[in-house]
Amino acid sequence: MNDFSYVQAASAKEATTLHKDTPAAAYYAGGTTLLDLMKSNLAAPPQLIDINPLPLATIEQTSEGLRIGALARMSDVGEHPLVVQGYPAVSQSLLLAASPQLRNMASIGGNLLQRTRCGYFRDAAFPCNKRVPGSGCPAIAGDNHNLAILGVSESCIANAYPGDLAVALAALDAVLTLENQKGKQRRVPITEFYLLPGKTPQKETVLEPGELIVAVTIPAAAHARQSTYLKVRERASYAYALASAAVGLDVQGGTIRAARVALGGVGAQPWRSREAEKVLVGQPASEATFRAAAAAALRGARPQSENAYKVELAQNTLVRALQQVAA
Numbered sequence: 001m002n003d004f005s006y007v008q009a010a011s012a013k014e015a016t017t018l019h020k021d022t023p024a025a026a027y028y029a030g031g032t033t034l035l036d037l038m039k040s041n042l043a044a045p046p047q048l049i050d051i052n053p054l055p056l057a058t059i060e061q062t063s064e065g066l067r068i069g070a071l072a073r074m075s076d077v078g079e080h081p082l083v084v085q086g087y088p089a090v091s092q093s094l095l096l097a098a099s100p101q102l103r104n105m106a107s108i109g110g111n112l113l114q115r116t117r118c119g120y121f122r123d124a125a126f127p128c129n130k131r132v133p134g135s136g137c138p139a140i141a142g143d144n145h146n147l148a149i150l151g152v153s154e155s156c157i158a159n160a161y162p163g164d165l166a167v168a169l170a171a172l173d174a175v176l177t178l179e180n181q182k183g184k185q186r187r188v189p190i191t192e193f194y195l196l197p198g199k200t201p202q203k204e205t206v207l208e209p210g211e212l213i214v215a216v217t218i219p220a221a222a223h224a225r226q227s228t229y230l231k232v233r234e235r236a237s238y239a240y241a242l243a244s245a246a247v248g249l250d251v252q253g254g255t256i257r258a259a260r261v262a263l264g265g266v267g268a269q270p271w272r273s274r275e276a277e278k279v280l281v282g283q284p285a286s287e288a289t290f291r292a293a294a295a296a297a298l299r300g301a302r303p304q305s306e307n308a309y310k311v312e313l314a315q316n317t318l319v320r321a322l323q324q325v326a327a
Contacts, residue, residue: 001038008050012212015051016181019210022047027212029071029107032098033114040122042115042131056109056214059083065219070109070212074165075100077108087218089227089246093168096231099238109213111165112176112193115204117240118147118158129155130201137201145306146242149314151268152302156201160265162240164231166190167264169216170272171246172224177215180208190216194269223248223258230321231264232313241265243314245321249285256280256289263297266314273297276318290322291315 006028009015019025026034026045029052037043056069059080066087068077077083078094098106120126120138127135139147139158148160161167174190188206195203207213218224227248233239244264250257259280263271276297283289294315301311 001041002044002046004045005047006050007047008053010053012051012054012056012179012214013183015049015054016179016183016210016212018047018049020181023209025049027051029110030073030105031110032102032106033110037115041124042122051212061086061220062217065217068108068216068218070214070216071107073104074098074106074108074111075103078103085225086220087168087172087224087227089168089171089224089229089248090165090218092229093164093231093244093246096229097164108165108216111163112169112190112213112216113205114161114163116158116160117162118160119143121158128158130158130197133200133202140304143306144304146240146265147304147307148268149266149301149303149307149310150263150271150298151196153197153199153201153268155199156197156268157304158201161194161267161269161271163270164229164241164244164264166194166270167244167262168227168229168246169218170270171248171260171262172218172221172227173260174216174218176213177217178207179212179214181210185214187217190270191272196268221248221258222250223260226250226325227260228321228325230317230324232317243310243317245314245318247318247321247325249280249322249325251285251326254284256283256285259293261293261297261318263314263318266298266301266310275299280322285322285326287319287323290319290326293322294318 025047028048056071231244248260261276276293279293
């Protein structure tokens, strides 16, 4: 780990100003992602800007929906009554992530900025287009058993997004509030926040230099109240998803009136499947409908030599999640 200086910011404006003065600086909240990257020499910020004093930890119901401050801790959000009752997929995604100790420390904003767990990205001895653009992607012909099958490119298949929360947020139409170095805010749907690798896999989000995530807003809806998050992993706890599904359904008289579907563990970003949603809406809440939706969701998959199993696994995970939420 490199040497770095430390400074604490009392406001978002002060934090972004400090970042402007030191463009390579990094914001520090819970540190559970950042310090991991620093210890692995994958990040070497010359300065850490501690943003914990900022008043960004509230969880409240507003006219636009549930607003969650970016500094709220994962455990606090996952266990909050407003989240458990109105947005169960969000609660479940948080409480199935990491470990209790990490959930107590990790912030919502930081959680949304997790980076791939691809072994080639995390080991500087290997070339990696995400770390060093143009150096190559050894995962394409190498160990790719846990990497993405949706949204991949010839430049990178390592972008299997590792988080859980963002998958649930993608399914429920969440919007991020970002603040830049001029003190101006903008709102970005989470489905537009993450970038596909394309030819520039080093660019992962639409965040501008020094920009902060300050809040997440999730609209209230019937499908949000009737939602779930299902995670399939190699061990019962403290493991990343091989495949996951966040779904929300509004079912009236046995017919699906509204549907939201997102997949995790298989996409180069939290993977919203509007194709699956189109199959579901207006149809009976039956296994046949659910399987047709699952087939539509994985139709564009591009598996590699060792991860073709994820196609069937993701389909079955989505069917199970739909069955659970429709029961």
